[in-house]
Amino acid sequence: MTVYRRASGWMVLALMVFCSSLAARDLNQDEALALRQQGVILPLEQLLQQAMARYPGSRLLEAELEKKHGQYAYEVELVTTEGVVREIKLDATTGVLLKDEEDD
Known part of the structure; x- marks a missing residue:
């Protein structure tokens, strides 16, 4: 029974490591x-301009660069003139648009 518990413990640990490697990682400014x-x-400026152009008059709340599955994406949060927070990826x-949805 001990060998079984140890083996299943290793499998759970391996699964946790695998799943965490699939998660997005925010990159720092450097x-x-x-x-x-x-x-x-x-350039971030180019992509910010593209995101902000979708909602004229909007204000930037946050922009992050992340890497997920080997793909780099900017996630931009902005608030529209109507007060709606949008998440644009x-x-x-x-520069291809990946996502544009209302953020809750």
Whole structure:
């Protein structure tokens, strides 16, 4: 019975590690700058302009660069002139819109 518990414990641990590796990771400003200088991602200013143009007059709340499944994306939160908070996700390498939804 002890061997079974130990084996199942290792399986649970391995599953936890695997699942945590699939989660998105926020990159810090130094990492973002290095990726921009290497030409891996587009300038934040360009993508912010694109996101803000979807809702003229909106105000920026937050912008984060994240990496998930090997893909870089900017997640932008803004508040529209109607007071609605929107979450916009753009592919950081191409600028393609990935998501635009109301944030709760």
